[in-house]
Amino acid sequence: MRTIFRALLATAAVAALVLGTGASTALAAGASAPASVARYEFDDAWCFDFGVQLDCTVTDGTLIVTATPDGREIARILFRETVTSYDPSGVQIGTFTMSSFDRTVFADGGQDSTFTVSRYRGSGPYDSCHGGYLLRVVDDEVQVEHFYGPHCS
Numbered sequence: 001m002r003t004i005f006r007a008l009l010a011t012a013a014v015a016a017l018v019l020g021t022g023a024s025t026a027l028a029a030g031a032s033a034p035a036s037v038a039r040y041e042f043d044d045a046w047c048f049d050f051g052v053q054l055d056c057t058v059t060d061g062t063l064i065v066t067a068t069p070d071g072r073e074i075a076r077i078l079f080r081e082t083v084t085s086y087d088p089s090g091v092q093i094g095t096f097t098m099s100s101f102d103r104t105v106f107a108d109g110g111q112d113s114t115f116t117v118s119r120y121r122g123s124g125p126y127d128s129c130h131g132g133y134l135l136r137v138v139d140d141e142v143q144v145e146h147f148y149g150p151h152c153s
Contacts, residue, residue, distance in 0.1 A: 038065045053093065054086045072112075077102040085124065094124020113137060 040063040047056040061079045068074070083096045100118035119132035134145045 033069060035069060036067045039063070040065075052088065054088075055083050056086070057081060057083045071107065073106040075102075075104045075106070092124075094122060096120065096122045096129070
């Protein structure tokens with residue numbers, strides 16, 4: 001669960017980047033200009049030693065912002081995180097992978113729609129933990145569908 005929480009925090013940080021980028025992109029796009037596309041990539045890696053196991057995390061993300069001539073901005077976030085767990089002797093005991101895709105459209109001075117799909121799966125001691133969610137925000141209404149496998153906490 002700690003991995004899912006970290007992944008959601010990373011996604012939230014990228015979403016904040018989208019909001020900041022959106023304002024500057026809107027100013028740069030003129031009404032008669034062609035659509036402009038900006039692409040940002042980020043990677044990070046870290047390890048946490050819990051004593052009984054070492055969890056090493058690798059994240060990869062891409063943010064693509066498209067400003068259209070009609071004033072809309074479309075932000076797409078592709079995110080993947082893999083946590084590899086090792087026992088104290090250094091033997092790999094499992095992995096946990098989470099991937100997500102987010103698409104948000106900003107129009108008329110606000111957030112017009114959001115669509116998110118996220119999936120996660122474990123192996124080793126996390127083998128039976130898998131699931132994901134689908135989130136949509138349309139016209140200020142949030143719709144969320146969750147699906148979980150057994151043994152996910």
